[in-house]
Amino acid sequence: MRAVRLSVLTAAATAAALVTVSGCTEKSDGKGSGAIRVTAADSKCDTSTKSVPAGHVTLSIENKGSKATEVEILFPDDRIVSEKENIGPGTKYTLTAEVKQGSYEIACRPGMKGHGVRQKLTVTGSGAVAKRNPALDKAVADYREYAQEQADATLPRVKTFTAAIKAGDLDAAKAAYATSRIGWERTEPVAESFGDIDPKVDTRADGLEEGQKWTGWHRLEKSLWADKTITATDKTLADQLVTDLTDWQQRVGKAEITPTSMANGAKELLDEVANGKVTGEEDRYSHTDLVDFKANVEGAQKAYELLKPVAEKNDAALTKELDQQFAALNTLLARYRTDRTGAASDTYTFVSYDKVTKEQRKELSDAVNALAEPLSKLAAAVVK
Numbered sequence: 001m002r003a004v005r006l007s008v009l010t011a012a013a014t015a016a017a018l019v020t021v022s023g024c025t026e027k028s029d030g031k032g033s034g035a036i037r038v039t040a041a042d043s044k045c046d047t048s049t050k051s052v053p054a055g056h057v058t059l060s061i062e063n064k065g066s067k068a069t070e071v072e073i074l075f076p077d078d079r080i081v082s083e084k085e086n087i088g089p090g091t092k093y094t095l096t097a098e099v100k101q102g103s104y105e106i107a108c109r110p111g112m113k114g115h116g117v118r119q120k121l122t123v124t125g126s127g128a129v130a131k132r133n134p135a136l137d138k139a140v141a142d143y144r145e146y147a148q149e150q151a152d153a154t155l156p157r158v159k160t161f162t163a164a165i166k167a168g169d170l171d172a173a174k175a176a177y178a179t180s181r182i183g184w185e186r187t188e189p190v191a192e193s194f195g196d197i198d199p200k201v202d203t204r205a206d207g208l209e210e211g212q213k214w215t216g217w218h219r220l221e222k223s224l225w226a227d228k229t230i231t232a233t234d235k236t237l238a239d240q241l242v243t244d245l246t247d248w249q250q251r252v253g254k255a256e257i258t259p260t261s262m263a264n265g266a267k268e269l270l271d272e273v274a275n276g277k278v279t280g281e282e283d284r285y286s287h288t289d290l291v292d293f294k295a296n297v298e299g300a301q302k303a304y305e306l307l308k309p310v311a312e313k314n315d316a317a318l319t320k321e322l323d324q325q326f327a328a329l330n331t332l333l334a335r336y337r338t339d340r341t342g343a344a345s346d347t348y349t350f351v352s353y354d355k356v357t358k359e360q361r362k363e364l365s366d367a368v369n370a371l372a373e374p375l376s377k378l379a380a381a382v383v384k
Contacts, residue, residue: 045108054125154183189265
């Protein structure tokens with residue numbers, strides 16, 4: 001079993017909670033003074049109290065269900081204060097954390113999947129409480145769920161891609177390549193927050209650091225389209241890609257996400273389009289740049305739409321312009337779709353980017369810039 005982790009907190013979050021976590025053996029009775037009794041089962045998460053004083057809070061957990069469960073103390077925006085994973089059926093565990101005044105949730109996740117069953121927890125006491133906007137808490141929680149969904153959906157697609165490589169099937173690997181990247185591209189700022197993963201999976205040849213081995217999607221892309229062959233090395237690299245992206249999938253739920261990081265991340269996605277996709281540099285061998293382009297725009301739009309209820313109250317003119325510019329860019333991109341499945345499709349195909357003329361690329365670039373300028377103001381509108 002993994003040790004209980006401390007979440008990485010921003011300075012603002014630290015003002016709300018300073019966490020010290022300790023775990024006892026699973027057979028501990030956990031009957032310390034003031035303990036919150038948590039009874040977990042396959043469809044419930046009962047707690048003995050909904051309010052405790054600030055300081056050391058102890059969870060005395062008993063799993064009465066048929067599945068292993070995970071129990072967490074959460075901030076309202078779903079960042080983890082402390083957690084214990086893999087509490088087996090019929091076992092007990094004591095989890096202790098030091099929490100300051102504020103609002104939290106206790107979550108039980110039967111099978112260690114999904115949103116789980118949750119109970120509110122209020123921690124009372126003296127001292128300043130970090131002020132939170134519930135609408136922004138919801139936006140962060142929803143975006144965190146979206147990022148996890150994208151990571152979860154990516155792994156099967158990547159495995160289809162890498163299975164074709166391992167089978168030596170050049171055409172099947174080419175057909176699966178672009179689709180395997182969609183979830184990553186939609187949530188790239190979150191993925192890039194794990195600095196050790198992005199260089200392994202998404203670096204181009206000219207982006208390598210000194211001494212860095214070239215691995216990941218673009219290394220395989222070169223083999224498929226430029227070298228037109230699949231080697232034993234490529235099959236090893238395919239396995240590594242699955243390993244690295246599985247690591248990302250498992251870690252993405254722990255990423256530090258704030259309303260401003262969402263807003264800034266949306267702008268970063270547009271910058272990705274401007275710097276790599278419009279120029280044709282990103283997928284220089286396969287020319288599938290427009291698939292990445294569309295995924296980046298979708299990710300940016302998702303973050304914006306989640307933040308829009310707050311941003312609209314603070315700057316209605318900005319959100320009106322953003323709505324117009326997103327619509328204009330999506331309409332323009334739709335001209336290049338070849339699958340004809342409509343904008344709501346979770347996967348899509350586009351014309352090969354080497355068939356897009358210089359004038360058309362300029363038109364796409366202008367549309368990106370028209371959106372990027374107002375999008376750069378979203379963070380400020382969120383925190384007004």
